[in-house]
Amino acid sequence: MDTETHRDDAAGRLRAAGLKVTAPRLAVLDAVSGHGHLDADAVLARVTGTLPGTSLQSIYNVLGALTDAGLLRRIEPAESPALYESRTGDNHHHVVCTRCHAVADVDCVVGEPPCLAPSDSAGFAIHTAEVTFWGLCADCQRELAG
Amino acid sequence: MDTETHRDDAAGRLRAAGLKVTAPRLAVLDAVSGHGHLDADAVLARVTGTLPGTSLQSIYNVLGALTDAGLLRRIEPAESPALYESRTGDNHHHVVCTRCHAVADVDCVVGEPPCLAPSDSAGFAIHTAEVTFWGLCADCQRELAG
DNA sequence: GCAGTTGTTTTGAGTGATTCAAAACAACTC
DNA sequence: GAGTTGTTTTGAATCACTCAAAACAACTGC
Known part of the structure; x- marks a missing residue:
C-alpha cells in the first residue's frame, strides 16, 4: 500500500x-459518512466529540465547501433544516416521515426514466428530477398503532 | 343566479x-388565484393594493388557514421561501429554475404511476410523492445564450 | 337590528437556520 | 522556513417565520 497515492480516503x-x-473538513466528512442525513447542528455535535472547540460557523463553511465540491x-x-449525506453521484431519492421527520434513502423509483421526463416542461431545460416521498416511518406506525 | 346559494366564489x-x-382572506385568495406561485411577501404586496394596512402577520395567518383548509x-x-398556489386537489408537480428560481407547474410525469411506487420504501407507509424538476427557464436560457 | 360569543387580525416581540464580514490562523508552495 | 492563499473563528446581522396578548369583526340567536 503506497502511503501517498493509493488512498481514496x-x-x-x-x-x-x-x-x-x-x-x-476531515471531521465533518467522517461525521456525515455512514450516518444517514444530518443537519448542521447534528454534524457539530458529532464533530465536537473528536474536535472540541469547532464553531457552528465552521460547520456551515465546511458543509458548503464539501457540497460545492460534490463530496x-x-x-x-x-x-426541515438542510440535511447532508455522503452518498453522492447517484441521484437517489428520499422518504420523509410526516410525523417525526426521519429521512431514509430510496434507491430508485420503479419506472426509473419516466421521472426524468415531465409531460410538459413549460419551456424549461430540465437537468434534474428530485423525488420526495412522504409517509409514516416504521417507528411512528408502531407508536400510532400501539 | 341565486344571490346566496349558487356561488362557488x-x-x-x-x-x-x-x-x-x-x-x-378574500384578498389573499384573489391575490394567489391565477398568479402562479407567490411567497408571503408577494402576496402582501398584491393584497396591499386592494386592502392597504394589512400586516404581514395576517398574510401568514391567512395563508396558513387557507392551506390547512385545502383552499x-x-x-x-x-x-426558496414557501410559495403558495391556488391549484389544489390534483397532486401536480413543479419545475424550478436553478438560476432565477422561477416556478412553473408540470401537469404530470409521463409514466404517472411509477413515481408513486418507490422500489424500496424502507418500512415507510407512503402516501404522497412529490416531484420537483430543476432546470433553466426559457428567459434564463435566452439570457445565457446572449 | 342588536348583543354575545368566538374566531380573526393586529401589534410587538422572539426564534431558528443561515449568511456576512473582518481578523486570526494554518495549509500548501517554493 | 517564509510567503501566499485559503480556512476558521468571532461576532453580528438577516431572512422567513412563529408566538402571544390585546383589539377587533363575523356569524349566531334573540
Whole structure:
C-alpha cells in the first residue's frame, strides 16, 4: 500500500477536489459518512466529540465547501433544516416521515426514466428530477398503532 | 343566479371550509388565484393594493388557514421561501429554475404511476410523492445564450 | 337590528437556520 | 522556513417565520 497515492480516503478526496486538507473538513466528512442525513447542528455535535472547540460557523463553511465540491449532497425537505449525506453521484431519492421527520434513502423509483421526463416542461431545460416521498416511518406506525 | 346559494366564489368556498369570510382572506385568495406561485411577501404586496394596512402577520395567518383548509397549496422548493398556489386537489408537480428560481407547474410525469411506487420504501407507509424538476427557464436560457 | 360569543387580525416581540464580514490562523508552495 | 492563499473563528446581522396578548369583526340567536 503506497502511503501517498493509493488512498481514496478523506484527505485524498479533499485534495482531488482542490480543497486544502484541514481537521474540521476531515471531521465533518467522517461525521456525515455512514450516518444517514444530518443537519448542521447534528454534524457539530458529532464533530465536537473528536474536535472540541469547532464553531457552528465552521460547520456551515465546511458543509458548503464539501457540497460545492460534490463530496456531500444537501437536501432540503419541507419543514426541515438542510440535511447532508455522503452518498453522492447517484441521484437517489428520499422518504420523509410526516410525523417525526426521519429521512431514509430510496434507491430508485420503479419506472426509473419516466421521472426524468415531465409531460410538459413549460419551456424549461430540465437537468434534474428530485423525488420526495412522504409517509409514516416504521417507528411512528408502531407508536400510532400501539 | 341565486344571490346566496349558487356561488362557488371565494366567500362560498371559505364558508364551505368552515372559515369566516373576512376581507384579508378574500384578498389573499384573489391575490394567489391565477398568479402562479407567490411567497408571503408577494402576496402582501398584491393584497396591499386592494386592502392597504394589512400586516404581514395576517398574510401568514391567512395563508396558513387557507392551506390547512385545502383552499391553497404550499410548496417549499430548496433555496426558496414557501410559495403558495391556488391549484389544489390534483397532486401536480413543479419545475424550478436553478438560476432565477422561477416556478412553473408540470401537469404530470409521463409514466404517472411509477413515481408513486418507490422500489424500496424502507418500512415507510407512503402516501404522497412529490416531484420537483430543476432546470433553466426559457428567459434564463435566452439570457445565457446572449 | 342588536348583543354575545368566538374566531380573526393586529401589534410587538422572539426564534431558528443561515449568511456576512473582518481578523486570526494554518495549509500548501517554493 | 517564509510567503501566499485559503480556512476558521468571532461576532453580528438577516431572512422567513412563529408566538402571544390585546383589539377587533363575523356569524349566531334573540
